[in-house]
Amino acid sequence: MSRAPARVGVVGAGIVGLAVARAVQTSRPATAVTVLDKEPGVALHQxxxxxxxxxxxxxxxxxxxxARLCLRGRGLLRExxxxxxxxxxxxxxxxxxxGPGELDRLAELERRAxxxxxxxLRRVGPAEMAEIEPHATGVAGLxxxxxxxxxxxxxxxxxxxEVVGAGGEVRLGWPVTAIARRGAEVVVGSGREEAVVDRLVVCAGLQADLVARMAGDGxxxxxxAFRGEYHRLRPGREHLVRALxxxxPDPAYPFLGVHFTRRVRGGVxxxxxxxxxLAREGYRRAGFDAGELARIAATPGFWRLARRHWRVGLEELRTSLSTAAFVDRARRYIPELGVRDVEPAPAxxxxxALARDGSLVDDFVLGGDETVVTVRNAPSPAATSxxxxxxxxxxxxxGMAQQGRGP
Ligand SMILES: Cc1cc2nc3c(=O)[nH]c(=O)nc-3n(C[C@H](O)[C@H](O)[C@H](O)COP(=O)(O)OP(=O)(O)OC[C@H]3O[C@@H](n4cnc5c(N)ncnc54)[C@H](O)[C@@H]3O)c2cc1C
Incomplete structure (x- = not known):
């Protein structure tokens, strides 16, 4: 086991960065932990x-x-x-x-699960499905x-x-603009300010690759960035869905498809x-960043992706531009759903992550070295995990990693 670092920095006060900060404190209570985030609050992005x-x-x-971290993460989260x-x-x-055309994929899903x-987990037929979700229809379910x-x-x-309670610091409104190595130390810069640490973990979500590159990562x-737009069932129509x-899903894509989600505070x-x-934090359809567009255009993997999947991309865009198209897709599962049953909700x-060969990277990916660890891909179910x-x-x-078990 290597010498315990006295100071650990974490870029990103999303759920992954904060969980890392808390885990460092739990395993090495004497370590000074500092979380750095550009936003005025925690969890303001994904x-x-x-x-x-x-x-x-x-x-x-x-x-x-x-698979491994979702199961373990769910248990830890529940606790x-x-x-x-x-x-x-x-x-x-x-x-x-x-329909029958989806049964093979459902069987594969069941096998994996x-x-x-x-x-x-249970395989259910139409009668049981109707008991679980009376307004949903289908030929079979899991x-x-x-x-x-x-x-x-x-x-x-x-x-x-918890991080602050255990003596750590969560520094907000602190955009990381530079990362440099100085001997064994890592100097993290934000304009004229700096934070000096012995180890750094980059959990920068939508900016993950840009911040990782500041740290010398590949x-x-x-x-x-893929915007996920939601609608919400209007009050009075929420009974159409009891749970989830x-x-x-189409195994060719890492996204699960439009679904119905009851919220823990109410509403569906x-x-x-x-x-x-067209912007890293492009929450609105009109969101556009010329720099990001140039970056996308200069990415060879993007053009490979576009050539393979342009039809699906256009179909997604159609559901963005037309509520009727969006509802049409959702109505396959809840046939009673109409356009007037929904209202827009925040996106x-x-x-x-996109690989050089144009494939969307499915699994979690870590990069970096022994001093700076970078989270390069933490899509869903990373909140669960x-x-x-x-x-x-x-x-x-x-320095306690189990051989061959890292993400
Ligand atoms: C629409 C949608 C639905 C999803 N549904 C689910 C779900 O149901 N279940 C599930 O498990 N997962 C879900 N996910 C995935 C999940 O939300 C993410 O995997 C998870 O939140 C990632 O957390 P994070 O901490 O890595 O990133 P983020 O929450 O994005 O945090 C990154 C942080 O880094 C900060 N940052 C970035 N650049 C800098 C910089 N230069 N300097 C300082 N700070 C910086 C940002 O401000 C941000 O706070 C969903 C994601 C989306 C977008």
């Missing part, structure tokens, strides 16, 4: 703008970091919520196959009763309070779609 689903491990290839009185509701999820050890809902911003706020994978209703959201955003933007991802990063950072 961690505060997502579906709020605690995944049970249904989708992920057995043996992947996602944390219990300990702090954070609302956590195991409302269950129904994955719906709408069983290998992953998803608790309580029911995962352990899938839950939570507000990840609540979780992030509790983690930040160019790839790059981040593409999901499509059978429909979405998100996945539209390429989120996903950070999705955050506490387990943090354990692995801390093991690596503090």
């Amino acid at each position: 961690s505060g703008r997502n579906s709020g689903v605690v995944h049970a491990g249904v989708y992920y290839p057995p043996g992947s970091a996602k 944390l919520c219990e300990r702090h009185g954070i609302a956590y509701e195991a409302c269950g999820k129904l994955v719906v196959a709408t 069983r290998l992953n050890g998803v608790p309580g 029911h995962s009763p352990a899938t839950a809902i939570v507000d990840y911003a609540d979780v992030a706020r509790v983690l930040a309070a 160019h790839d994978p790059v981040i593409l 209703v999901y499509p059978v 959201d429909v979405g998100p779609n996945a539209v390429l955003a 989120g933007v996903r950070a999705q 955050a506490l387990a991802i943090a354990e692995e990063i801390v093991a690596r950072l503090l």
